[in-house]
Amino acid sequence: MALFEAIDEKTVKIPLKSKYKDKVIVELLNILKDAGKLKDIKTAHKAILDREELSSTGLGGGIAIPHAKIPGIEELTVAVGLSPDGIDFDSLDGQPSTIFFLILAAPDQTGPHLQALTEIANISRDSAFCEKVLRAGSAAEVVGLFNYLSGN
Numbered sequence: 001m002a003l004f005e006a007i008d009e010k011t012v013k014i015p016l017k018s019k020y021k022d023k024v025i026v027e028l029l030n031i032l033k034d035a036g037k038l039k040d041i042k043t044a045h046k047a048i049l050d051r052e053e054l055s056s057t058g059l060g061g062g063i064a065i066p067h068a069k070i071p072g073i074e075e076l077t078v079a080v081g082l083s084p085d086g087i088d089f090d091s092l093d094g095q096p097s098t099i100f101f102l103i104l105a106a107p108d109q110t111g112p113h114l115q116a117l118t119e120i121a122n123i124s125r126d127s128a129f130c131e132k133v134l135r136a137g138s139a140a141e142v143v144g145l146f147n148y149l150s151g152n
Contacts, residue, residue: 003076003078003101003115003116003119003120003146004119004146004147004149004150005076006075006076006077006078006116007078007080007142007143007146008035008143009139009140009143010031010034010035010139011031011032011035011037011077011078011079011080012031012079012080012081012082012139012142012143013027013028013031013079013080013081013082013139014081014082014136014137014138014139014142015081015082015083015084016028016081016082016083016087016100018083018087019087020087020088021052021087021088021089021090022049024064024066024081024083024087024089024100025045025048025049025066025102026041026045027081028066028079028081028100028102029041029044029045029048029079029102031079031081032044032077032079032102032104035079037077038073038077038104039072040070040072043070043071043072044068044070044104047068047069047070048066048067048068048102050068051066051067051068052066052090056089056090056091056092057089058089058090058091058092058097059091059092059120059121059124060091060092060093060095060124061093061095061124061125061127061130062086062095062096062097062098062099062124062130062134063097063098063099063100063101063120063123063124063130064089064091064097064099064100064101065100065101065102065103065117065120066100066101066102066103067101067102067103067104067105067113067117068103068104068105069104069105069106069107069109069113070104070105070106070107071106071107072106073104073105073106073109074106075105075106075109075112076103076104076105076109076112076113076116077103077104077105078101078102078103078104078116079100079101079102080099080100080101080102080142081099081100081102082098082099082100082133082134082136082142083096083097083098083100084098084134085098086098098134099130099133099134101116101120103116103117123149129145129149132145133145133146
């Protein structure tokens with residue numbers, strides 16, 4: 001379970017302060033930098049924006065997954081942000097996004113990257129779980145919910 005192993009309290013932000021798509025991406029990247037998991041924000045930011053130009057990573061159902069592969073990342077890296085009021089992320093369903101998973105991986109880490117995206121797609125189908133995550137009052141609670149879901 002690549003996704004669940006990559007989420008820790010240092011990389012969870014409740015609530016996100018940003019109210020706009022690009023600012024959310026920068027806020028999540030700064031969370032990774034502050035946690036010591038990302039050195040080059042500029043490269044990561046450009047890679048994520050380039051990916052967003054291909055098609056929005058706003059899945060719908062309140063979930064957005066801005067992601068990219070960049071050099072300098074040694075293992076799958078994930079930041080989670082919650083915005084209970086929702087943010088316009090150009091989602092496929094036209095609805096605001098409330099749960100954000102920013103994922104970075106090395107260019108040669110296709111397996112863990114795809115596994116994490118698959119796990120998030122599965123999570124997005126469980127509206128009761130998403131609601132619990134969105135109501136979480138702390139980073140520890142979010143991590144606990146994901147650990148419970150993964151059986152840890």
